[in-house]
C-alpha cells in the first residue's frame with residue numbers, strides 16, 4: 012500500500028457521536044447562538060459573491076477579533092478551528108515557542124493574554140467552538156507577537172478561511188453580552204454539578220472550564236460510563252487516558268440535562 016507505515020500505526024481522533032437523549036461528551040455549548048446572530052448571518056450570506064475567492068487575509072474578521080482583545084490586527088491569525096491554528100503553528104515554529112491553548116479561557120478567572128508582547132515567544136489560542144456556541148462553524152484563532160503571526164500567513168493554505176466563516180465569526184463578536192451571559196450560566200451550573208458530585212462517592216477535580224472530571228470510587232469508570240449510556244446519557248470515557256485511570260468527564264449542559272445526569276449518577280454510584 013502507498014500509505015505511510017507510521018500513520019497506519021496511529022489510531023486517529025475518536026469521540027463517539029452516538030444518538031442519545033442527553034449528550035454531554037464533547038464540551039459543546041448547550042444552547043445555540045442568538046436568533047439575532049442567525050438572522051444577521053443569513054442576511055450577509057445572501058450578499059456573498061460566490062464566484063469570487065474570499066478575502067485571503069480575512070481582514071474584517073481579524074480586526075474584529077483584535078478589537079475584542081484590545082490588540083492589533085497583525086497580532087491575530089484565524090483558521091478552521093483552533094486545531095488548524097495549532098497545526099499551522101507546528102508548521103511554522105521551532106522549539107522554544109510556548110503555546111497556551113485557551114479553548115476554555117472565558118470559563119476561567121485567569122488568561123495568558125495579558126502576557127502577550129512583541130518580545131516574548133508566547134501565543135494564546137482561542138476557539139469559537141465552546142463559549143461562542145459555534146462548534147459547527149469550525150473557527151479558531153491565535154493571538155501573539157506580530158513577527159510570528161506574519162509567518163503563519165506563509166504556511167497557511169491560500170484562501171483557507173471561506174467567506175461564510177469569516178462572516179459568522181465577525182458577526183458573533185457583536186453578541187458579546189449574550190456570550191458573557193451564557194458563560195455565567197454555565198459556570199453557575201458547573202458549580203452546582205460539582206457541589207452535588209462532591210456529596211457522592213466520587214473524587215471530583217476542580218474545573219475552570221465547561222466540564223467536570225471525576226473518578227468513581229466504588230465502581231470502575233468504564234462501568235459507570237456504560238450504565239449512564241444505558242440510560243441514554245453520553246459523557247466522555249477518559250478511563251484509558253494517561254494518568255486518568257477510571258476518570259470520566261461530563262460537559263455542563265442545560266439545567267434539565269444536568270438534572271438528568273445528576274439523578275442517574277446518584278443511582279449508579281450509591
Ligand SMILES: *Cc1c(COP(=O)(O)O)cnc(C)c1O
Nearest residue numbers: 092093094112114138140150151
Ligand atoms: C474544544 C477544544 C479545542 C477547540 O478546538 P476547535 O478546533 O477550535 O474546535 C481546542 N483545544 C482543546 C483542549 C479543546 O478542548
